[in-house]
Amino acid sequence: GLAAGGEALDIRTAQQVRQLSAPEAERHYPVRLHGVLTFFDQRQFFRFVQDETAGLYFFLEDALNDPPLASGQLVTLEGVTSKGEYAPIVEVRRVRIHGEGKYPPARAVENA
DSSP: OBOTTSOBOOBOSHHHHHTSOHHHHTTOOEEEEEEEEEEEEGGGTEEEEEOSSOEEEEEEOTTOOOOOOOTTEEEEEEEEEEOOSSSOEEEEEEEEEEEEOOOOOOOOOOOO
């Protein structure tokens, strides 16, 4: 994909996906994310990945003959951006599992 200025957009983090506008996300920029599946249940459409920058929802075709995915796995997701229903998402075309990942540390909540 090319950004407005003509340079190729190379999306490698969840935060980069989240910062896209809906029209930008609809350009189906290529994405390659490396992160942990924080919540995964294909039947319930719960599909979330977290990398060092942010958490993100992704869409995965049931028809994809991918390895069995489960929460807690470290994965590489390859696909394209899409506007999603509420915020930009990734439509995943290919998944690689690298084993068990570490859940991101919980963030302390500051008491006001």
